[in-house]
Amino acid sequence: MENFHVLLSFFLLSFIISPPTATAQLRPNYYANICPNVESIVRGVVIQKMQQTPIAAPAALRLIFHDCLVRGCDASVMIISPNGDDEWRSPEDMTLKPDGFDVILKAKAALDSNPRCRNKVSCADIIVIAARDAVVLSGGPSYQVELGRYDGRISRTSSVHLPLPTANLDQLNAMFGAVGLSQIDMIALSGAHTIGAAGCPSFINRLYNYAPNRPSDPSLNPGFLFQLQRTCPRFFNPAAFAFLDQSTPSRFDNAYFQNLQRGMGLLGSDQVLYTDPRSRNTVNLFAANQQAFFNAFVTAMTKLGRIGVKTAANGEIRRDCGFPN
The missing domain is CATH 1.10.520.10 (Peroxidase; domain 1)
Structure with a gap:
C-alpha cells in the first residue's frame, strides 16, 4: 500500500x-x-x-x-x-x-x-x-x-x-474510515507489509534532509538507517528496493509489528503506527500475539472485500479481465 x-x-x-x-x-x-x-x-x-x-x-x-x-x-x-x-x-x-x-x-x-x-x-x-x-x-x-x-x-x-507512504495516523484513519474500516482494521491490513518490498522513492524522504536541522527521520533505528542509506544513496539506482519486513520478508507473520517496535518500519506510514501513542497498543498486541493479528487481519480482509460490490444491475462478468465486455 x-x-x-x-x-x-x-x-x-x-x-x-x-x-x-x-x-x-x-x-x-x-x-x-x-x-x-x-x-x-x-x-x-x-x-x-x-x-x-x-x-x-x-x-x-x-x-x-x-x-x-x-x-x-x-x-x-x-x-x-x-x-x-x-x-x-x-x-x-x-x-x-x-x-x-x-x-x-x-x-x-x-x-x-x-x-x-x-x-x-x-x-x-x-x-x-x-x-x-x-x-x-x-x-x-x-x-x-x-x-x-x-x-x-x-x-x-x-x-x-x-x-501516501508519508501519511500520519489521522490521514490513515480518515482514509480507511471513509470506507467503513476501523483503526484496528487499518493496522491489521498494514500488516500485509510483512511480505513484499518497496522501491527507494517510497522512503527516501526519511533518509536525507528529513526536516530542518534533522538529517533523517528520528524514529528510524540507527542501524536500519545506515542499512537503508547503503541501499538507497542520494543518487540511487532506480531498481533499488528494500524489504518491508527485514526479518522474514517472504513469510506472512507478525514480525512486521515487532520491527515497528524496534524502529524498523520501512515507510513513514508504517512506523507512525508505533510512534503515535493512539495506535501503539494495537501494534504491541499484534507483536506479542500473532493469533490476535491473524484474527484481526481476517476480519479486516472480509470487510475490505465488501466495499463497492457490484451486482448484475451495475456490473458484468468480464470475458477478458483487461477489457469491459
Whole structure:
C-alpha cells in the first residue's frame, strides 16, 4: 500500500460503501453450483506463480487493496483503456508488479478452459481468492472468502486516491474510515507489509534532509538507517528496493509489528503506527500475539472485500479481465 494519495470526501464515502443488496449476495459457497472447483483452480495458479517468482505473493495480495479501495472490489484496476486513462497507469498504481496481474489473468484463463466455469467467474472474485491464497501459501491464516462480485466497467486514472507512504495516523484513519474500516482494521491490513518490498522513492524522504536541522527521520533505528542509506544513496539506482519486513520478508507473520517496535518500519506510514501513542497498543498486541493479528487481519480482509460490490444491475462478468465486455 505504498505510493498513495489521500482523498477524503463524503462523495467517496457514499460511492464506495456497498449497498445492502450488493453485500447480501456475497457468500462463501456462491459458485457451488456454477463452478465448484473455482478456488482450487485459482490456488493452483497462485502456487505455480509463487514457484516461479517470490514477487508473486505480495504482488497478488497488493492488488486487492489497489482494487477495493478505489472503486470498490470490481477489478477496475485490471482494465486497460485504449486512451491510457485507467487506474493501473496512475502514479499510485504504476508501482504494481506485472506478476500480480499475471496471476489474475492466468487464473481467469484456467477457469475459462473449464467448460462449466467459462465466463462464469468474475475477475473481482479471482482477485479476492488470489489474495487469500497468497496469504495462506506464505504462512498466514486460512479463511473462507465471500464471493459473488460482478466486475465494473469503468476505470479512470483520476479515481485513484490512496494513502501516501508519508501519511500520519489521522490521514490513515480518515482514509480507511471513509470506507467503513476501523483503526484496528487499518493496522491489521498494514500488516500485509510483512511480505513484499518497496522501491527507494517510497522512503527516501526519511533518509536525507528529513526536516530542518534533522538529517533523517528520528524514529528510524540507527542501524536500519545506515542499512537503508547503503541501499538507497542520494543518487540511487532506480531498481533499488528494500524489504518491508527485514526479518522474514517472504513469510506472512507478525514480525512486521515487532520491527515497528524496534524502529524498523520501512515507510513513514508504517512506523507512525508505533510512534503515535493512539495506535501503539494495537501494534504491541499484534507483536506479542500473532493469533490476535491473524484474527484481526481476517476480519479486516472480509470487510475490505465488501466495499463497492457490484451486482448484475451495475456490473458484468468480464470475458477478458483487461477489457469491459
